[in-house]
Amino acid sequence: MGRSVGRPIAAIAFAFAALAGAVALLRPADAEGVRLRPDDPATTARGAEIYAAECAACHGAALEGQPDWRTPGPDGLRPAPPHDATGYTWHHDDATLFALTKHGLAGLMEDAPPSAMPAFDGVLTDAEIVAVLSYIKSTWPAPVRARHDAVNEGAGR
Template identity: 45%
Template sequence: MNNGTKLGVAAGVVVLGTAIAFVSTNSAQGKIPYTDAKAVSAGKTIYQNECASCHGADLKGEPDWQKRDENGYLPAPPHDVSGHTWHHDDQLLFKLTKFGVQSIAGKEYKSNMPAFEKKLTDEQIWHVLAYIKSEWPKDLAQRHTEMVNNK
């Protein structure tokens, strides 16, 4: 094998590895498993333990969630239909949960939302999102899924 062939093989391995990493990271895009009873049940437990203290056990969020406090922070928004969670596609919801709001909105954005990157696995985050989405009216959940898949 000459140097050109070796370089070509090495480049192919790098490209293949990058493709596999991309697919494994993004394979759940548009696929919040909200119709999977096991995922929803697991997500509900995680939500109650990790999210309900701010977003409410009933997904209703904190009072006056659209009004910043004296320090410039917004209260935790609801995840039911009265909020805006359903306006965001699956991948954005995942990224906000895993990496925190500031990863999307910028470091200057004031948010009490922690990043769960070191606390929850990707699968656990998808399960929490499945629980939240399972609580929306079926027609809204379906529209949300269609919105994501038509991007």
């Protein structure tokens, strides 16, 4: 590989590493070390119950999300996205999903945009949040679960 090609690639790799580090620094400490348990039947059963009670009204009983979820509504907020394989939930590592659920966007990033997603801190315990997220992951097809596992590996999990 020539010098002219190697430098831009190295710069891009460095930029991605810096961005990943910045996101990790913004994540609350209580999210570190979180691991979902999609293969634990007791955890996913409890997660399904909690999802039905706390999440399905917005994200859909079948995790399908709200219609036109990529386009902001009249209030400027995006509708709830799907948590099935058609959405982007699996693009985020376990710790980020946990932090987003517990603390909302404002707890995950500085100058967070307005969001209809509530923070569940004080509503759900950490174990209940892990159960819900484990249930969601348990519904994904094997290739999507494998990609999510790779996301976790890339995040140092």
